[in-house]
Amino acid sequence: MSTCRPWAAAGKFRADLLDRLAFDVVTLPPLRERAEDIELLAEHMALQMTQELKRDVFSGFTPRALQALQEYDWPGNVRELKNVVERAVYRTTDPDQAIDEIVFDPFRLALAPARRAPTAEPAGTKSVPPALPHPHRLRWPRRMALTISSITFGVSSTTC
Numbered sequence: 001m002s003t004c005r006p007w008a009a010a011g012k013f014r015a016d017l018l019d020r021l022a023f024d025v026v027t028l029p030p031l032r033e034r035a036e037d038i039e040l041l042a043e044h045m046a047l048q049m050t051q052e053l054k055r056d057v058f059s060g061f062t063p064r065a066l067q068a069l070q071e072y073d074w075p076g077n078v079r080e081l082k083n084v085v086e087r088a089v090y091r092t093t094d095p096d097q098a099i100d101e102i103v104f105d106p107f108r109l110a111l112a113p114a115r116r117a118p119t120a121e122p123a124g125t126k127s128v129p130p131a132l133p134h135p136h137r138l139r140w141p142r143r144m145a146l147t148i149s150s151i152t153f154g155v156s157s158t159t160c
Contacts, residue, residue: 031074031081038070041078042085046099049089058089062100072104 004021007013031038042061050058061069065088074080087106088099 031077032072035070038074038081039066041081042066042069045082045085046089049086050095053090055095057095059096059098062098065099065102068102 004013004018008015008018028034031041039061043058046061047058069081069084076083084102084104088102091101091103092099
């Protein structure tokens with residue numbers, strides 16, 4: 001809202017719309033300052049994901065998982081909590097077991113694979129090259145991605 005006031009003064013934003021939007025402003029503290037809300041929100045989101053996956057049962061979180069959720073700093077706020085909870089529910093193989101494993105950064109393992117000590121290979125065999133990092137971790141600048149898209153698929157920058 002504070003960035004809209006100068007725009008309204010300069011005629012770049014409708015002043016009447018700003019007044020309507022600013023009728024009643026609700027300020028919520030970040031999730032990390034509302035640890036008491038985390039369990040309730042996580043269970044609500046988990047139940048929604050359970051229904052979306054057409055599962056009959058959500059067995060809850062273990063105390064260890066709840067503690068991990070409450071101690072995390074949540075830089076992505078509620079949206080990050082939702083992603084973490086949905087991932088945990090989706091990865092559960094036994095719906096009758098409470099969720100115990102919470103993965104906050106799904107890319108961490110892909111970026112730091114365990115390394116094995118080199119071993120001698122039998123004659124005539126080839127070693128398998130190590131896996132590349134997860135493809136979603138390869139960040140391309142938007143301009144580069146658009147250029148590659150336009151060359152490969154004929155997509156223009158106005159399409160994206």
